[in-house]
Amino acid sequence: MLLHRIGHTAYRRRKTVLAVWLVVLAGLLACVVGLGGKLDDTFSVPGAQSQQALNTLAKTLPGASGTSAQIVYIAPSGKDVTKPPYADEIRRSLAAVAAGPQVSAVVTPQQAGTVSRDRTVAVAQVQYAMPRAQLKQSSLDAARAAALTAQRDGLQVAVGGAAFGSGGMQVGSGEVVGVLVALLVLLFTFGSMLAAGVPLLSALLGVGVGLAGLMALTPWVSVSSTAITLALMLGLAVGIDYALFILSRHRTQLATGMDPHESAAVATRTAGGAVVFAGGTVIIALAALSVIGIPFLTVMGLGAAGAVVIAVLVALTLLPALAGFAGTRLAPRPGSRAAKRSTHDGVVGNRDTLGARWTRLAIARPLLTAVVVGGALVLVALPVGDLQLGLPDNGSAAKGSGQRTAYDTISDRFGPGFNGPLLVLTDADASGTAARQSATDIAKELRALPGVVAVAPPHPTEAPGQTVIQVVPAWGPEDQRTADLVRTIRDKADAVHTDTGTRISVTGATAVNIDVSNRLRASLLPFAGIVVGLSLILMTIVFRSLVVPLKAAGGFLLSVAASLGMVVALFQWGWLADALGVANTGPVVSFLPIILIGVLFGLAMDYEVFLVSGIREEWLRSGRAKESVVNGARRNTRVVTAAALIMFTVFGGFFPADDAVIKPIAFSLAVGVAIDAFLVRMTLVPAVLALVDRRAWWLPRWLDRVLPNLDH
Known part of the structure; x- marks a missing residue:
């Protein structure tokens, strides 16, 4: 061979x-x-309205399509951030930021209208004409250093925004x-x-x-x-x-x-x-x-x-x-x-081996074992019904970091929507005065929508008849109500085009993230169906049985559901969040369920084949169903246990990382492997095989003739 x-x-x-x-x-x-x-x-979703509009802005208004940073100035309690000496320090630091590499524009707090009512907090915006991936780290370091020069006389400075988002996971002590x-x-x-x-x-x-x-x-x-x-x-x-x-x-x-x-x-x-x-x-x-x-x-x-x-x-x-x-x-x-x-x-x-003794215990009362284990997994999986998907932002950054401080300060003083404004692109058939008037009318309609707290005046782009309107929602970027507001604006697009001849589309980082999450949510069930269907076909070919593949697919679904249930309880509901070091709770990372299904499918099938193949060999040799379950488990349980423990520890080693994407993925994979290996494959599977006895290896003759023979 x-x-x-x-x-x-x-x-x-x-x-x-x-x-x-x-x-x-x-x-x-x-x-x-x-x-x-x-x-x-950078997240992108080809074909979505937000991505198409963002691609248009990259040509007609590069500054709006690029990434941006936020500089938050916080004066001591009772002091006015708009008066000397704080105003002078802010002016000098922003001038230094504007002179930095790759900076296309700096919008002062007065220009943006981002000075808090008590005048203790001011927010400036730094605009770059390119996406974050094209920014040099030296440019970001220069902007941060220039901003921090204002930290005098008690003035605090926090630098955040999309440009200073997560820099990726760093390998540390946990790994x-x-x-x-x-x-x-x-x-x-x-x-x-x-x-x-x-x-x-x-x-x-x-x-x-x-x-x-x-x-x-x-x-x-x-x-x-x-x-x-x-x-x-x-x-x-x-x-x-x-x-x-x-x-x-x-x-x-x-x-x-x-x-x-x-x-x-x-x-x-x-x-x-x-x-x-x-x-x-x-x-x-x-x-x-x-x-x-x-x-x-x-x-x-x-x-x-x-x-x-x-x-x-x-x-x-x-x-x-x-x-x-x-x-x-x-x-x-x-x-x-x-x-x-x-x-x-x-x-x-x-x-005897521990694996054999455990298997005997599991099959002593197989119906009771199946009911207890299956019921427990269903109970753990119940939180899945409240699963919400989204993409992390700086609100999920480590506590104490500049990004998190800037995010929390803006949310507290100006409202959560200021951390994720929407961009509405208007494109009129007309130009000149008619186009400007149409954009102004659209801005008024947007301002009247429920959940809109601020609408900036239309800003013209380089394309005739085209403008950009910034809309600030009342809720944060990850809030489902923000997604509902995006859908409401888009639902009005056809009516606006019919009445005014102006096309509108919603874009910006928040809208792109919403579209990505919607695409992933729509793909979740079809993808799971394909994976489960593949497992049924694969297990039927390998084991020449109908019960084994149904049991394998059902166990896989229980493992995925239970793992997702624990993810929702920890990362969305906040159960034990402080004890386990979860910095922020909210929607689950939108691509986590698909990653979990894809990875856990492969690992679950590994354990299934490794364990059940030994059981099948014993069955073909002895013809005694329950004895073959114990003897087959005796051979392979030790190695599968070691393999699952290694998987669990390696995945778990990434859990302590302060990364809003990697942390839940590592957690879901670690608990998913543990649940599937120890509860499903080593406990539930032997119980089900013992329960159905000889029928576990039955396959219709016509199907046996059709299926190819695979030497696994």
Whole structure:
């Protein structure tokens, strides 16, 4: 077989294989350093009204289509920010900001009308004629430094706005702790530091190649910091897991006396085949994110899928090579617990494995187990009914940061809508006086709408008959009522065009984020339907059964729903938010459910195949349903437990990050893996199989003839 030859060759030519991977890593790192690409966290939704209008503004009024920053000046209590010495300091700092690189305009607090009623707070706006991805960090640093020069005589300055949004997730202590815990799990599983280090080393090299390759694409492809972090999370987690699967088989064979060279090849053919199957399901699910039609989600899915591809390739080539360097030292010590488990089918002394004992407990009263576990998961999933989707802004930034201080101050003193104003683009068939009068009339109508607190005078663009009107809603950018206001304005567009001959469209960062969330919300159920349908087909082909695929799909849906329910309770309702360090509660990140479905589908199918394939083998051998459930679980539960714990710790290591996007994604994946592996696959699945008994492996003859045979 191909995989056998790959394992055999990698073991024999281990120095060449290692050198190739190191050269690839070095070459990609050189490309990253030499090309100097930049990450782009801009959200866009092609075809949406907001995106089309924003593209128009980029040509006719670049200043309005670019990003902006806000500088908030806060005078001491009882002082007037518009009088000396504070007014002089503000004037000098804004002059320095205006002279900074890439700044197209500075709107003073007096020009913008953003001085609080008690005259203790003033807000200036800095406009850039390009999106945030094209801004240099040095330009942002210069603007911040110039603004902070006003911090004298008790005047406080906070710099925020879209230009100073999240700079992306930075790897910190949490991720390092996650890797160290994964190492401890490997050490406990193998009982050997050398055996524990091999999967970690191969996974780290694979992650390095994957991330360097993704970063090397940034000069030509818009890659977000979230895409990088997701690739890092998945690449590290599946990289360790896939190496764990193959190395476990290799060590078991070494314990029985098999030659190390042949053992590496056989492990690559057998466990490596399972890795290819497992990686394939994850890759398909992640690549399917591209069908939604949102560029940043497409890059995120393909980038993460690429990291999984590399993890599979590393497991099939680099791991046998590293096994070649270690030789017989990877074999369990004679007489050790690991050696006894390998040579006695998991039984050490007179005691059975914990997995077998747990399975016996689960199937002792299978109906009770199924009802209790299923009912508990349904109960945890209940908050999903209140799921609200949105995209994070600076209101989700870390407390104490300049972005969060500026956001909160503006919200408190001027109203939450000032943090996310809407832009209404008017385009009249006429020009000159008629067009200006039409825009003025439209502004009056907008001012009369419920939920509108301020409307700026129409601002003409370079295109004849075209203006931009800034509308400030009464609610924040993430509030559902703001989305309702956008829909109300758009609903009036046809009537306005009929009456005045002027076309109107709503755009701006807030409207774009709303359109992105709406697109993702509309895609959620079809995407889930495709994934569940794929799981049904896949499991039917693999296990030649109707009950097993229905059970697998139902368990997957329970895992996803329960995970989302916990996300809603923590990040939306605020349960335990302070204890777990959640800076702000509100709508759930709009692309989290789709990411969770895609990733968890692949991992759930991995665990399902790994556990149930052993049960099916026992069933075909013995024909006894309940005994086959216990005996099959005895073989594979330990490895699946280790794999799930590694996934949980790696994902959980990203949870402490102060990033409003990564934090909920890491949480959902960590709890999703734990729920699916331990409650669904190791508890609910054995109970259901024991409950239906022999009927679990029934398949109509006509369907058995139609389905292809797949050697999983």
